[in-house]
Amino acid sequence: MLNKPRILIVDDRRDIYLSTSFWLEDNDYYPLEANSPEQAREILKQHSIDLILLDMNYSRDITSGEEGIAFLSWLSKSEFNIPVVAMTAWSNVDLAVKAMQLGAGDFIEKPWENQRLLQIIKHQLALSNLQDQNQKLQQRLEPVAQQDYVWRSSCMLQLMKQISNVAGTDVNILLTGENGTGKSLLAEKIHSLSQYHSGPFISVNMGAIAESLFESEIFGHKKGAFTDAKSNRIGRIGLANNGTLFLDEIANIPLSQQAKLLRVLESGQYEMLGSSHTQQMNTRIISATNANLNKQINNDEFREDLFYRLNSLEFRVPSLREREQDIVPLAEHFIRIYTDKYQRPPITLSSQAQDILCVYDWPGNIRELSHLMERAVLLSQSTEISSQDLSMLVPRSKESEKANETMTMMTLEQAERKLIKQALVTTENNITQAAKLLGLTKSSLYRRLEKYDEIQR
Numbered sequence: 129m130l131n132k133p134r135i136l137i138v139d140d141r142r143d144i145y146l147s148t149s150f151w152l153e154d155n156d157y158y159p160l161e162a163n164s165p166e167q168a169r170e171i172l173k174q175h176s177i178d179l180i181l182l183d184m185n186y187s188r189d190i191t192s193g194e195e196g197i198a199f200l201s202w203l204s205k206s207e208f209n210i211p212v213v214a215m216t217a218w219s220n221v222d223l224a225v226k227a228m229q230l231g232a233g234d235f236i237e238k239p240w241e242n243q244r245l246l247q248i249i250k251h252q253l254a255l256s257n258l259q260d261q262n263q264k265l266q267q268r269l270e271p272v273a274q275q276d277y278v279w280r281s282s283c284m285l286q287l288m289k290q291i292s293n294v295a296g297t298d299v300n301i302l303l304t305g306e307n308g309t310g311k312s313l314l315a316e317k318i319h320s321l322s323q324y325h326s327g328p329f330i331s332v333n334m335g336a337i338a339e340s341l342f343e344s345e346i347f348g349h350k351k352g353a354f355t356d357a358k359s360n361r362i363g364r365i366g367l368a369n370n371g372t373l374f375l376d377e378i379a380n381i382p383l384s385q386q387a388k389l390l391r392v393l394e395s396g397q398y399e400m401l402g403s404s405h406t407q408q409m410n411t412r413i414i415s416a417t418n419a420n421l422n423k424q425i426n427n428d429e430f431r432e433d434l435f436y437r438l439n440s441l442e443f444r445v446p447s448l449r450e451r452e453q454d455i456v457p458l459a460e461h462f463i464r465i466y467t468d469k470y471q472r473p474p475i476t477l478s479s480q481a482q483d484i485l486c487v488y489d490w491p492g493n494i495r496e497l498s499h500l501m502e503r504a505v506l507l508s509q510s511t512e513i514s515s516q517d518l519s520m521l522v523p524r525s526k527e528s529e530k531a532n533e534t535m536t537m538m539t540l541e542q543a544e545r546k547l548i549k550q551a552l553v554t555t556e557n558n559i560t561q562a563a564k565l566l567g568l569t570k571s572s573l574y575r576r577l578e579k580y581d582e583i584q585r
Contacts, residue, residue, distance in 0.1 A: 145159075
């Protein structure tokens with residue numbers, strides 16, 4: 129019963145309700161009764177209703193439909209979005225027009241043919257369902273509001289400048305880099321700066337699509353195209369029409385399907401599965417991968433011609449390790465996001481906690497930093513995140529790996545700075561203990577701290 133569409137019959141004649149309700153039940157609908165518009169309003173506040181059958185007249189010898197019109201006027205201004213079929217015992221074209229103008233989906237005269245009423249109900253419910261799906265789709269396509277972050281590191285400033293210069297074109301862009309570096313957010317940024325910014329941004333994880341469903345997911349299918357195709361389905365390319373299609377994890381496309389995607393990129397044309405009608409694609413393509421596509425090409429795992437179609441312009445997104453100037457500001461940015469999300473008071477990072485973040489190597493990049501700050505906010509017992517708070521969250525083995533980083537990759541000055549910083553973090557800025565760890569006197573360490581004054585906070 130709970131899965132059956134709920135039909136509210138608003139009529140002051142009990143015999144009308146009884147005969148209609150029996151017939152609705154026989155056709156898998158669940159009827160509810162209201163003997164007046166006033167009672168209907170109360171029922172709407174208490175129950176979820178899928179459709180209303182509304183009698184337009186309730187006073188004897190009155191055919192104006194004023195009571196039904198008043199109810200429709202109230203319904204149109206209310207929070208409820210429910211299809212209405214108006215009904216009356218008198219043929220009145222003007223009343224039908226008024227009812228339709230106020231939002232009634234259809235109009236039927238008493239006495240009616242049951243099959244005619246059934247057809248109207250099915251049609252109105254189908255339209256209502258379609259409108260609901262369209263609304264959900266539009267909500268899904270609307271970009272999620274992001275709190276903007278201003279990059280500090282030179283490598284990101286350079287990348288953002290390059291992206292701004294080409295975002296307005298329609299060339300395909302390939303984003304490469306490690307997992308968690310923010311390639312999907314960068315794709316959304318490119319979309320927002322492009323000529324397609326008013327259209328949808330559709331993201332699809334290519335690694336999550338089964339090979340057997342590739343064509344259906346990307347191109348769509350017609351009803352009956354295969355065994356389980358019980359209705360038409362719009363593919364991701366169709367959803368992204370006049371917008372941007374973001375193909376994440378592009379290296380995971382099965383080799384057998386790569387030729388089909390290549391054909392679309394070369395011609396701009398495609399067909400839905402089960403259809404012979406050729407459609408034209410008007411979509412900006414942005415793709416991303418953390419894989420080495422050149423290596424995959426050499427191993428015959430990725431088509432070289434598809435690679436060249438995807439990377440008209442290729443941008444490597446730097447790892448978080450390469451954005452040292454952004455680590456602490458990004459952490460503070462995430463803290464603000466999660467304190468707002470979980471309604472916590474403002475939280476700051478202690479200087480020792482900032483040091484721990486800066487010496488960690490971040491194998492999970494920005495995604496790992498975001499998750500770490502979320503956990504820190506949730507677990508924090510005060511308004512400051514301390515080094516002790518982070519020591520439980522940041523793997524110690526990673527700190528050791530960072531400390532033991534190959535010194536041949538640094539200048540002598542860089543190595544000295546890093547060792548001093550590591551010693552200060554380990555001793556929580558105890559100069560005496562830090563000097564002992566480094567094999568220096570206190571005065572020697574102080575001289576180096578003055579030389580590298582940015583180490584001190």
